[in-house]
Amino acid sequence: MHDATDHGGLEARLIQATLRVPARAGAPSGRAENVARQADAALLTAGFACSRELLEHIAGLEPGAAIDTAVAVLAAVRGLAGGHVDHNVYFADFPANVPDTLDFWADCLARALVGAAEGDDEDAAAGTDAVVADPTKADAAAEGADDAAEDGHPGADPAPRPDGVNLLGLPAYGRYQHTYADLLLRHDDLVASAKDRVTVLHLGGPLPEEAHRHYLRLAASPVPLGEADRDLLGLLAAYCVDDPQPEEIGIRENRALVNRVRLAHGRPLLVDTATDVLRLACALSGGDVTLATPTRFTSLPRADRRALMAALDRVVAGQPAKLGDVNRHAGRWKRLGERLHPHEHPEHPHAQEVFAVARGDRRAVSLAGRIEAAFAAGDTAEAVRLLAASPGQLVRNLDRLLRTPGTPAPDATASGKTAPGGTAPDAVGLIAGALAEAAPHVAGRVLVGAREHLSGRTGLGGARLFANRSARAWVAPDDRVPLGTEAVARVTAVLDAEIAARLPAAERVLVDPDVLEVAVPSARAPEGGLGMLPRGSTTRVDGDHLRFFVYWRQAREITDLDLSVLFLDAGFGFQGQVSWTSLSGYGGTHSGDIVEASEGATEMIDLDLARVSAAYVVPQVNVFQGEGFAELAEGFFGYMTRDADQAGMPFEARTVRVKSDLVGTGRVVLPLVFARDPDTGGWRARWMHLSLSGQAAFNRVEDNHADTGALARAIVEYRYLTIGHLVESMRHRGARVEIRKESPGRLSPGDVYLGLEHPEDLGDDGEVFTPARFPELIGG
Structure with a gap:
């Protein structure tokens, strides 16, 4: 069912998500060459360019259609880079002529x-x-x-x-003391630089084909989606309801969004756990399908109530043990029961058992409860046996299993020896054997997370980084017993073998060196934006000046966001800050504080990197008062890079390297940490994608610098599994690896290309993996 009521909106979302422009239907006229050239020139001002195929397609359209296409594409990419709004700043000459803080307030x-x-x-x-x-x-x-x-x-x-x-x-x-037009008059044109970003847009198929293509990719994503992608998945599920559906939807929250559409169109539901039904009920009520926040369940039509009860009945009737899952969300089930009226459905007795367990009228021991009992008894063999029924849980509990004493073998008992880390040698073998059987059935992101975790568990001390599904983060001392080197090596070898086995079979692997330090996705996908990479990814910073920006527009109440930069020394200790309380210093300059944003507001901080003495720089966005990030009408953070001789407006879209939507329930956002290379003096950015709970109001960099420093340290020191690691695994499997910056030209059958962007003229014979497809490298 291809509903074209919001054709333009869907097309724009697809362009932003895929950097592919849907082809326009109609007989070619070949009379729009001028429109194509003008469109390409306009796109360059925003940091984008048409591929040769896209330029030829626009040139071949009827002029009116070509103009419509050009306008739609330009609007979409401006929104992607943050150039769709006017970025006024308080100090009109910024970054020049910013006064001292005391003089300004006086x-x-x-x-x-x-x-x-x-x-x-x-x-x-x-x-x-x-x-x-x-x-x-x-x-x-x-x-x-x-x-x-x-x-x-x-x-x-x-x-x-x-x-x-x-x-x-x-x-x-x-509050602005001048208009955006006044600001324009105060700045010279931007001087072009070879370092300015140019992102290539490619030609796609017709809109229905592009929509279906991206729908399948989002629905079958091996990692949880960000908020923007979940919203787009919901739109595409409705648009593509009559098209072929994905063979498998592994991420449960994605399944809930697809099920909402299937229910509306009378299609069979994809549910195999009670929690699948709970997530669907959240989706029907417009709530949080990730279950990270409570949902206020709404009254549902009788047909929907019957469908939910029937789905529950099938799940429990098929596997009564799944009643144990209800305990985890008992409160939500009781609230949902008030809307479903289970007593009105005597034909579904098994579904009614779900609510009996939630109310405490019936006891259901969950698998998790039995696993906890085994751990409490120190019985490694029983814990492994139980965990084998849930392969993902087995992998997530590897550290704990390796710390459980277990039952030593007779010879180990006689000698009084156990394996390093407190685990008997026979127990390590039992764990490794169970892992080898379970690993093929475990999501790739879980394997990667376990591999990263174990790589740092043979030493003493350090810190543990915790981040929930909403990216709220905290750090705690790691007081766990270190794991034995041999035990870790044995288990890690199993994980490495499974990860390598999932990689694409390739005769030749062509690699852009810029992707070697990109982290293999193991957590929720980054939020919508430009240049986004998974947490732990490292990229080089080009340019003499680094300029951060935040834009927000309040929805219902006066909202004051504050952009700040924290400077840390080599030991991650506080060195200084630039914010609304300190407009300049440490090589940085603030554009001026804006305290309300009914029409939208922008704050910026410019860093002259040659004057920055800190070892680490951490930008952050604080909610000082008003709406949270998720409540804003619009909000995003990003950074630009410029050479010293470049002028231009405070915001220039083609110098934007990164633009990230502001989301989540935290009151302080920490997008990245920038680190100075002690050998070269250059700067590199590492993605954090974290937030702090903060206070309800009055959050300031002065108050959170200790927590921010601890989180930055944890991210910088953590050993992330990178694309470079996967490339080496492919080399060991016999692939010929070529690492080079220039475009490889057309790919041959059996070739794989890994890069930050999709170069032109690669053809269709090989496989191309850019960051959007990196989760697919080791799959679900």
């Missing part, structure tokens, strides 16, 4: 008092009320200066603290 206060004195009595009273009020942000700034002084850090300039002054109320503070 000037704002003086202008407010002069304005009040020059007005009539009524205006003067209003001006005084605006200035002398709740000291919300002024106090926060002053406290930041005090904290920095107490810690011995020059983290903020001395902040004026006149009693009862409301910094937010000063007419000149936090």
Whole structure:
């Protein structure tokens, strides 16, 4: 069912997600060469270019259709790079002529008092009320200066603290004093650089073909999708409901979104656990299918209630042991029962047992409960036997299994020896054997996560990084007993063998060197944006200046986001910061604080990398007050790179390297950490994709620098499995590996190409893997 009611919106989403432009139908006219050339020139200003095939396709269209295509493509890619909005900044000459923090605040206060004195009595009273009020942000700034002084850090300039002054109320503070047109007049044109980003757009098939192609990819994704991709999957599932469906949907939340569409069209549901039904109920209520946050279940039509009860009945009737899964979400099941009215469906007695377990009227021992009992008893053999029924859980519990004493073999008992890490040698063999049988049935991301984890478990101390499904993160000391080197090597060999066996069979592997340090995806896919890579990926920073930006537009209430940069020394200790409380220093310059965004607002921080002495730089976005990231009408973070001789506006789309949507329930977002190479002095970025819970309001870099430093250290020191590791595995399997930056030309059958982007003229004979397809390298 290809509903064309939002043809343009779907087409734009597909262009942004795939960098492929759906081909326009119609007889070619060959009269739109000028339109094609103009479109390509306009795209270059946003950092994009048409492939030869796409340019020829546009040139061959009827002029009206060519213009429509060009306009749609340009709008889509501008949105992808963040250039679809006007990025005004507070200081019109930014990054030049930004005043010292103290001078700026003093000037704002003086202008407010002069304005009040020059007005009539009524205006003067209003001006005084605006200035002398709740000291919300002024106090926060002053406290930041005090904290920095107490810690011995020059983290903020001395902040004026006149009693009862409301910094937010000063007419000149936090609100644009000039228009975007005024800003344009203050800046020269951007000087082109060979380092400017140029992303190639390719020609795709007709819209229905492109939609179905991407639908299959999203639905069958081996890793959980980000929020934007889940939303797009829901749209595509409805658009492609009559098309061939994916053979398997391994990610349960993806299954829920597809099931919502199948239910609406009377198609059979894809459910094999009770939790699948719970996720579907969340989807029908417009709630969170990841189950990370509670859902307020809505009243459902009787037909939907019958369908959910019937699906539950089939699951439990087929495998009664699956009732044990209900305990994990008992509260949600009780709330859902209030909407499904189980007593009205006596024809589904097995489904009614689900709600009896949720209410506590019936006891159901889960597999997890029996596994915990085995661990508590120190019975490795029983734990392995139980975990064998759930291969993914077996892999996730490898560390714990290797720390369980187990039952030593007779000769080990006689000698009193056990394997390093406290596990008897026969137990290690039992674990490795069970793993070898389970590994082929385990999701690739789980294998990768276990491999990464075990690589750092033979040493003492360190820190443990925890990140939940919403990217909320924290660090704790690692006080676990180290694992034995031999035991880890034996188990790791099984994991490596399974990972290698899943890689594409290739005669020749051509590799862009820029992908060698990209992390193999093992967690949720990055949120929507440009240049996004998995957590732990490392990329080189080109350019003399690094410029961070955040844009947001509030939805319902006044919202103040703050862009800040934290500078850390070689030991990840606090060195300084640039933020709204400290407008310049450490090689950085802030564009000025904006405190509300009804029409949209932008803050930027420019770093002259030659003047940065810190070993690590961590940008962050804080919610000072108002809506959270998920509640905003729109919000995104990113960074640009520029050479020293480039001018231009504060925001230039073709210099944008990364643009990432702001999402999640945390109040502080930490997208990346930038590290200086001690040997070359160059800079490299490592993706964090983390957030801090923060406070409900008044979050500042001064308050979270310790937590941020600990998270940055954990990310930098963690041993991620990279694409380079997979390339070496393919080499060991007999593939001829060629690592080169230039385009490889046309691929031959049996060739595999790995790169950050899809070069032109590769042809259709080989396999091309870019970051969107990296999860497919080792599959589900």
